[in-house]
Every structure is written in structure tokens, then in C-alpha cells.
Amino acid sequence: MSRYRFLPDLSDDAFAAVQLSGLQWTVEHALRNSPFYRGVLTAAGVQSGDIRSLDDLRRLPFTTVADLREGYPLPLLSVPEKDVVRIHASSGTTGKRKILAYTATDVENFKLMMARCYELAGLSVEDRVQIAVGYGLWTAGAGFQLGCEHFGAMAVPVGPGNLEMQLQLLTDVGVTCLCSTASMALLMSEEVERHGLLDRVRLKKVIFGAEAHSPKMRKAFEERLGLEDSFDIAGMTEMYGPGTGLECRAHDGIHYWADMFIIEVLDPVTLEPVAPGEVGEMVVTSLRKEAAPLIRYRTRDLTRMLPGRCSCGLDCPRHDHILGRSDDMIIFRGVNIYPGQIADVLQQHAELGAEYQLTLTRRDGRDAMQLRVERAQDAPGLGSEGEAALVRSVADELHRKLMARCGVELAAHGELPRSFAKSKRVVDLREQE
Secondary structure (H helix, E strand, C coil), X not given: CCCCCCCCCCCHHHHHHHHHHHHHHHHHHHHHHCHHHHHHHHHCCCCCCCCCCHHHHHHCCCECHHHHHHCCCCCCCCCCHHHCCEEEECCCCCCCCCEEEECHXXXXXXXXXXXXXXXXXXXXXXXXXXXXXXXXXXXXXXXXXXHHHHHCCEEEECCCCCHHHHHHHHHHCCCCEEEECHHHHHHHXXXXXXXXXXHHCCCCEEEEECCCCCHHHHXXXXXXXXXXXXXXXXXXXXXXXXXXXXXXXXXXXXXXCCCCEEEEEECCCCCCECXXXXXXXXXXXXXXXXXXXXXXXXXXXXXXXXXXXCCCCCCCCEECCCCEECCCCEEECCEXXXXXXXXXXXXXXXXXXXXXXXXXXXECCEEEEEEEEEECCCCCCCHHHHHHHHHHHHHHHHHHHHCCCCEEEEECXXXXXXXXXXXXXXXXXXXXX
């Protein structure tokens, strides 16, 4: 009998057996029912019955975001349209949105994955869960709510924005768990502190995701809200939505549902597997998706696999937190820069807060980079000489880390824009100029 209500309780051999069976089903399903997959699989020399072991996964061709956009409005469709009960779309900012179709079985699997996340976070049916993420076409709100109801806790479906309502429900309903982006959690923590509401808040946990975050940002909202714990959640629209995995209470990576999909970590240039423990691009293959299966889908997310057993006791494999995106890379004067490198430098200075904004400009054919970073809320005054020394220190560290010059400017706490969703930390104006 399983120790869990929703979490998978399988040995390594059992996971491998489930994955092989799911991979065989997915390839046969795609060959039979998807004109797109039938074309690309046949072109790659893959025929029915060819998948005999998990090693055969590497024989399969890759799927990319271009395939989703070119197949608009129902890309990768592998069931009759009459079997589609729902669609969701990504929040992409360029071109046509990536729309994914769902059968009734897909929806059931979606809510199961989210229920697993609530269980892994240690929630119970007595918890009250404020869902402060996007509803509508986006997967987040629907996923968090479906999973919450399936798990059995009370859903408080607010959506993003409307701080007055957020604070009112947080206090009046006695919410114990907040689901949001890290930026929204930070904003809520600042508003709770500003209005003196901490003694009326029963919040114990935050489940957050959808954007990169720094340890400093996380520590800030945990302390201001007096949390017992917070959990980083993984997910993507292409793979149902949020809930593909969650950090456990050991905070040693993301447990992912290996009975639902396979993860490969590949070099984004060569598309060959990286060495164990090295960072590469996450490539996913679904094992149960009916309407829009994924075969070796290039997510562009950067992570690494974590070896060994987790101290929490859950025998479910882990990957590291999403460390950035291969297509988020900034090319500045021929140097490749990831935003996470900047956050790593700022993390080392207690005088600095969690919010920053990097602006890239071009004048007379020459690129320039300027960083504005907020002071920490409780940082002591440094005086003009102290601030100048801090700016020089940050600029020098950035130069060593990035191998590029970056101007640095201090901003007052709360001066940079706040967001209910993902904060925009990189503003590239070079093409405009």
C-alpha cells in the first residue's frame, strides 16, 4: 500500500518500466493519429514497434516551439477534435500564441500532478489556498485550482492583481497557503508589512514559480510573511501547465513526476547528453498526453539532474531549479550573459535588495549596459562615500563575473516597478536606437 495519497511510490525499476510502456504508447499514438508526428517520425526512420528500450528515445526527432506555432491553432493534435474538451495557451509575447489541446484524460492527469504538489508541500484538507496567478487561457490558475480541489483543500481563486482584495481575503478567510509568482509574493509581503497586517495573517506556506528568483528575494518574502516554508514549483504549458514537479521540504532540487514524462538534459548546441550533474537544456517527452503529446520537446530551460536519493524519503527523481533559459541569453559586445549571473553577484551584498533592472542601450554603434538595484529595506545608511564604494564593488564583481563592463546605480527600496506576475528585469533598447 502506498505511503501517499497522490505521490508516486515506485522503485527505480518500476519507474523505468512505466517510462518504457509510456514511451511505446506515445510513439504508437503519435504515428497513428498525428499527421505532423507521422511525417517527422517516418522521415527519421521510426516505424511502429521500433521502441524496444528507453535507449531508443535517442532515435526520435526533436520537437520545437516552431512546430507549435506552425501548427496553429491546434498544433500536434493527435485526437479527433470532438475529443478536445479544453485549450490553454502560453503567455508568449511574439507571434501567435502556443495553444495546447486537452482531452478529459489530460485534464485528469493535470489535476493529479498539481495534487501531488500540494501533498509534497505538506498541505492538508484543512488548508486554505489563495490562488493569485493568471486565469483564462493561461494554465496557471486552472491548474492550481483543479489540483487544490482534487487534493481537498479550500481554493480561494483570486487571480493576480487587486491588492486590496488579496489582502482582505488573506486576512478575513484565514488563508494558510499562497500560490503566486515570486514577484507577487514579494509584493504581498511588502503590502502586509506596510499595512501592519502580520498579526492578522495565518499564512504558513507559499508555492511560487513561473520566473527565476534569487535566494535574497525568497528570504525577503519568507521573513516578512513569517512563513514556515516556501516551495518552488516547476511547469510549462506544453506539459499540461504548472505542477510538473515541486521542491520538497529538504529544498534539494525539484522532484518531478517521472511516471508522466521523461527528462533529458542535453547540450543546447550539440544536442548530446551532458555529463551527470552538468547544466544543459531540458528536453521532455510525455508518457500519457493524448491531445498534444510531446516527443523530445526542447523547452529551452536550463537545469541539471541531481543524483542520489533525497533526504525527504520520496523515491522520485530530481532536477535542479530552472537556472535560466538558453534563449534568455544576452549577447553584449560578443559576450554571452545570463540574468542569473547578475543575481548571483547581488546576492553577496547584504546592503542590496532583491529587485533590480538591467537596461541595454546602443549609441553610435556601441552597446552600453546599466544596472539599477534597490537598497535593502533595512540597510543602514552608508553615506555618499559608502554608497560610492558599494557601487564600485558591485561594478567590479560584475566585470569579473560577466567579462563585460556594467554601470551600477542604487535605487531606493520600492523604487523599481513591482509586478503581479513575472518581473521584467532586462530591458533591451538596442534595436530601438
